[in-house]
Amino acid sequence: MNTNNFRMPAGRWAATAAATALAVGPAALADAGSAHATADHGRASAVVLRAGLDVSLLNKTVNVPLAVSLNEVRAPRSAQKTALTARLDGVDGGRPFSVLRADVATAKATVSAGKAEGSTNLAHAKVHVPGLPLLSLIEIEQVSSKATCVAGKKPVAAANLLGGVTVLGKKVTLSVGGPTEVRVPGVGDVRLDLSRTETTSRTAAASALELRVSIYPLKLNVTEVEGTVTLAKTTCESPVLPVKSAAPVADPAADIKAQGNPAKAGLADTGGGSTTPYIAGGAIALLVAGGGAVALARRRN
Numbered sequence: 001m002n003t004n005n006f007r008m009p010a011g012r013w014a015a016t017a018a019a020t021a022l023a024v025g026p027a028a029l030a031d032a033g034s035a036h037a038t039a040d041h042g043r044a045s046a047v048v049l050r051a052g053l054d055v056s057l058l059n060k061t062v063n064v065p066l067a068v069s070l071n072e073v074r075a076p077r078s079a080q081k082t083a084l085t086a087r088l089d090g091v092d093g094g095r096p097f098s099v100l101r102a103d104v105a106t107a108k109a110t111v112s113a114g115k116a117e118g119s120t121n122l123a124h125a126k127v128h129v130p131g132l133p134l135l136s137l138i139e140i141e142q143v144s145s146k147a148t149c150v151a152g153k154k155p156v157a158a159a160n161l162l163g164g165v166t167v168l169g170k171k172v173t174l175s176v177g178g179p180t181e182v183r184v185p186g187v188g189d190v191r192l193d194l195s196r197t198e199t200t201s202r203t204a205a206a207s208a209l210e211l212r213v214s215i216y217p218l219k220l221n222v223t224e225v226e227g228t229v230t231l232a233k234t235t236c237e238s239p240v241l242p243v244k245s246a247a248p249v250a251d252p253a254a255d256i257k258a259q260g261n262p263a264k265a266g267l268a269d270t271g272g273g274s275t276t277p278y279i280a281g282g283a284i285a286l287l288v289a290g291g292g293a294v295a296l297a298r299r300r301n
Contacts, residue, residue: 021038040148042116042239046107047072049100049122053213053227058092061142064090066130066227070100075109075116091130092220101126111236114241119146119235121209126266127229129215131222137190137215137229139166143208149236155204167192179212188215190227210217 048071054290068086071079072256084105087096102125109118122145126136141163149155165172167182167190174194175179191212199204208231215225 009141026210028047040262041111042151043111043148043237044075044109044111044116044118044149044235045073046109046118046120046145046234047230048101048102048105048107048120048232049127050230051099051129051227053129053225053229055088055091055222056162056224057221059225059291063089064088068099071105071107073109075111075118078106078108078110079171080104080106088130091222093132097130097133098128100128113150114239116239117147118150118236120208120232120234122232124243125231129225129229131211131217131219131225132187133220135169135187136166137168137213138192138209138211139232140209140231143232144145144231145206145208146236147204147234147236149202149204149238151239151241153238154210155199155202155238157199157204157206157234159195159197159208161194161208164286165192185266188213190214202238203236205235206233224291239270269279
């Protein structure tokens with residue numbers, strides 16, 4: 001009789017089934033027991049000056065916002081003396097005006113596998129706002145700030161002010177114990193906070209100076225300027241180092257032997273992963289099926 005069904009010898013089928021079970025076992029265990037985590041290198045930023053001001057024109061009939069950040073960088077970058085001017089429509093014919101003039105204006109942010117850091121330095125600087133072309137909002141000799149976040153350590157934030165400070169043409173003495181208020185009749189009011197720092201378990205932030213501004217210059221079509229100006233601000237967030245964990249890789253052949261010997265079964269289960277009993281059971285089932293095929297073939301012969 002001719003037939004289209006080709007039969008594999010029973011002994012060879014059983015051997016092939018057992019070999020397949022043993023080959024699949026280690027791969028399945030490796031996939032089930034492996035754990036992988038990627039490293040987070042953290043974050044850092046730095047900005048020389050950030051201003052958020054509302055500029056009123058023509059007796060408050062028009063309000064123009066001025067939001068500007070100078071030399072702002074995020075890791076891993078650095079900048080020096082770039083983009084220190086701004087343009088505001090309706091003020092001085094729409095021509096650019098200098099927000100900041102400085103001999104040194106640097107911002108730097110870096111990250112690595114175990115450290116994130118932001119730093120700024122500002123020296124011999126004058127800050128201007130719309131409507132005061134000749135009078136500086138503030139003049140400083142030098143300010144700096146730094147925020148450092150190292151993996152596994154408490155973050156550190158520091159801000160420093162060196163030399164004198166002049167606000168709206170008046171020399172002032174700043175205190176770290178609280179804000180300093182400066183009032184100039186006919187010009188405006190400025191409130192200054194010196195060296196503000198903040199830290200948490202993984203983050204740090206530092207600002208050398210923060211100014212709350214209320215100016216009424218009545219010049220260059222500007223009637224009032226209100227808002228905030230921040231000098232030398234830095235931030236960081238600590239990196240998270242990778243955590244590697246790997247489950248022990250069991251020997252499926254030993255598991256199969258242990259299933260056949262009840263006295264050793266407990267030891268085999270203790271050393272294997274959670275999928276070991278299923279893989280071993282599958283291999284045994286294949287072996288039993290193969291043995292049955294051998295016996296059936298012999299009876300037919």
